[in-house]
Amino acid sequence: MKAKPAPMQLPSPPRWTRWGRYGCTKRFPLMKRWLDLLILLMGAPVWLPVTALVAIWVQLKLGSPFLFSQARPGLASRTFRMLKFRSMTDERNADGVLLPDSHRLGTFGKRLRASSLDELPELFCVLRGEMSLVGPRPLLVQYLGLYDAEQSRRHDLPPGLTGWAQVHGRNALSWDEKFRLDCWYVDHASVGLDLWILLLTIRRVLVRDGINAPGDVTMPIFTGSMGGIGGP
Secondary structure, eight states, rough: OOOOOOOOOOOOOGGGGTTTBBBOOSSOHHHHHHHHHHHHHHHHHHHHHHHHHHHHHHHHOOOSOOEEEEEOOGGOEEEEEEEEEEEEEOBBBSSBBBOOOHHHHHHHHHHHHTTGGGGGGHHHHHHTTEEESSSSSSOOOOGGGGOOOOOGGGGOOOOOOOTGGGGGGGGOHHHHHHHHHHHHOOOBBHHHHHHHHHHHHHHHHTOOSSSOOOSSSSSOOOOOOOTTTTTO
């Protein structure tokens, strides 16, 4: 009988990150919302022009539409339309079927993802209150029926542009590791922790670490806690 893997050692943040514990789940904490809006307002002179320039860049490289929109589950599993910049072409085979991601993600798309600039339109989702700057990443709607009770807790807080899993491996993590980190964040969310994650995110973006899963250009499909990567 195959032995179960040892539990993942969850990294501990600095003690000061306990400041401003939200202390609530299954609703958008008001303090978290104010923090998001304050940071977006202060950073608007930077992120608004950069977003506009990247939109023009994507339009010139990939054509219309320059935005990618997809339904994703948010707080309490309610769906919303998540926005990103396109990073793949629309190349199809002779039967009109889209080619695999590895064929449609060219050099430009890889550079766009490596820089994380493709995520900038999600800031408008944060402004609308559908996302937060920090939280578990919004995954595919079809995964909702595959989560176990513990994994489902990742929807007890709004999804984020970045998160505790993203700064500790991003797509290089297994699904099991990613969900454990997401649930840890739900249990420990605070103003201090959000600020710490944002600082770590800046470092991650600069070193471009964990963009792709090992051996793949995107994260492999989650097939459930018994069949997904890292499952028991």
